[in-house]
Amino acid sequence: MFVKKLWWNTQSKTYDIMRKSIMLIAAAMFAGTFALQAAKPKVIAHRGYWNTEGASQNSIRSLVKADSIGCYASEFDVWMTPDNVIFVNHDPTINGVEIQRTPAAEVRKQKLSNGENIPTLEEYLKTAQGLKTRLVLELKTHDSRAREKEAVKKTVEMVKKFGLEDRTDYIVFSKDAFKQYVKAAAKGAKVYFLNGDYVPCQIKFAKGAGIDYSLRVMKKHPEWIKECHDKGLEVNVWTVNEPEDMKWCIEHGVDYITTNEPERLQQMLK
Ligand code: MG
Numbered sequence: 001m002f003v004k005k006l007w008w009n010t011q012s013k014t015y016d017i018m019r020k021s022i023m024l025i026a027a028a029m030f031a032g033t034f035a036l037q038a039a040k041p042k043v044i045a046h047r048g049y050w051n052t053e054g055a056s057q058n059s060i061r062s063l064v065k066a067d068s069i070g071c072y073a074s075e076f077d078v079w080m081t082p083d084n085v086i087f088v089n090h091d092p093t094i095n096g097v098e099i100q101r102t103p104a105a106e107v108r109k110q111k112l113s114n115g116e117n118i119p120t121l122e123e124y125l126k127t128a129q130g131l132k133t134r135l136v137l138e139l140k141t142h143d144s145r146a147r148e149k150e151a152v153k154k155t156v157e158m159v160k161k162f163g164l165e166d167r168t169d170y171i172v173f174s175k176d177a178f179k180q181y182v183k184a185a186a187k188g189a190k191v192y193f194l195n196g197d198y199v200p201c202q203i204k205f206a207k208g209a210g211i212d213y214s215l216r217v218m219k220k221h222p223e224w225i226k227e228c229h230d231k232g233l234e235v236n237v238w239t240v241n242e243p244e245d246m247k248w249c250i251e252h253g254v255d256y257i258t259t260n261e262p263e264r265l266q267q268m269l270k
Contacts, residue, residue: 041250042072043265044136044258046239047090049074051260056114058088060127071262073134073169078121080142080151081107086121086158092140094118100143121155125162134167135159136258138194139181141174152180165189171212171236182207192236200227210234210255215245218254225252243268 048062049055049069055062058076066074077090085104092098094110110118128135137155142148159168165186172178173194181191190209196217203211210233211224218224218237228235236256237249246265249257259265 039250039253040269041254041257043262043269044073044075044236044256045071045133045262046075046258046260048076049262054114056112056116058090058119059112059114059116060119060123061114061116063124063127063133064131066262067131067133069263069266071133072256073136075136075138075171075258076124077138077140078151078155079140080147080154084150084154086151086154088119088121088124090140100147121158125158125164128164128167129162134169135164136169136171138171139174139177141172141177145176148174148177149180152177152184156181156184156186160186169209178208179206190234192234194238200224200231200233203228203233204231208233210236212236212238212256212258214238215240215249218252219248222252225254229253240265 045062045066047057048059049065049071050057050059050062052065055065063074063076076088078086078088079092079099080086081099081102081104083104087099087107089099092100094107097107097110099107108117108120112118137159139148139151139155142151159165169190169192170181170185171192171194172181175195178191178193185191192210192212193203193208194212196213198211200211210228215237225235234255236258237254238258240246240249240257240259241261243264246257246259246268250269257265
């Protein structure tokens with residue numbers, strides 16, 4: 001009887017240890033999977049998804065294409081004419097016409113390489129209303145602080161007019177415009193700094209949402225990723241096109257990757 005009881009107790013303890021071990025392993029696997037999923041960066045199409053048929057950089061088509069492949073967001077650049085019309089374009093000039101110094105009617109005639117007319121911000125936002133992708137609006141650094149201030153005001157007003165406040169983030173190189181967006185943008189809007197020369201505590205102090213720095217800067221300062229996260233800030237990296245660089249960003253736990261190759265990045269994240 002005693003031997004039988006001893007045998008039973010031993011079996012029961014072994015079973016208990018095994019059961020606890022299995023539960024611990026399962027919990028660790030679940031936590032690991034969750035951490036992996038939580039750490040996945042989101043894909044932002046740089047100047048829209050332009051590296052595809054029929055699109056060109058910052059075209060309406062590139063915005064629609066970014067949305068069609070399920071990009072988290074689509075980035076684009078804006079400039080303001082002397083008569084206060086905002087156009088979507090990366091360079092300060094289009095076909096030799098300088099946007100900051102040319103009336104809107106003249107700028108408007110200019111064609112992109114895919115045949116579209118250069119889009120106004122108004123047209124861009126109108127299209128975005130029917131899409132799901134978020135917008136990352138980059139205001140380019142203008143000639144004067146006064147013009148830049150006006151451009152901040154105009155862009156924020158227009159985003160509000162189209163009801164896109166909850167879907168639009170702002171990015172800038174200019175320190176002035178960064179501070180102005182933090183003040184002017186709707187409550188909860190995210191403003192990121194691009195220039196690479198503010199450390200995380202300066203971004204926190206200025207009430208920015210985080211950093212949006214080049215891959216070159218981030219590889220020089222990978223410690224900023226953790227510093228940002230510890231301070232509740234986010235990290236976006238541009239412009240990440242090569243698989244080994246995408247891998248670096250994923251392994252370092254950045255929050256967003258801005259790329260000219262969104263489909264390549266999406267495949268890698270699968
Ligand atoms: Mg840009």
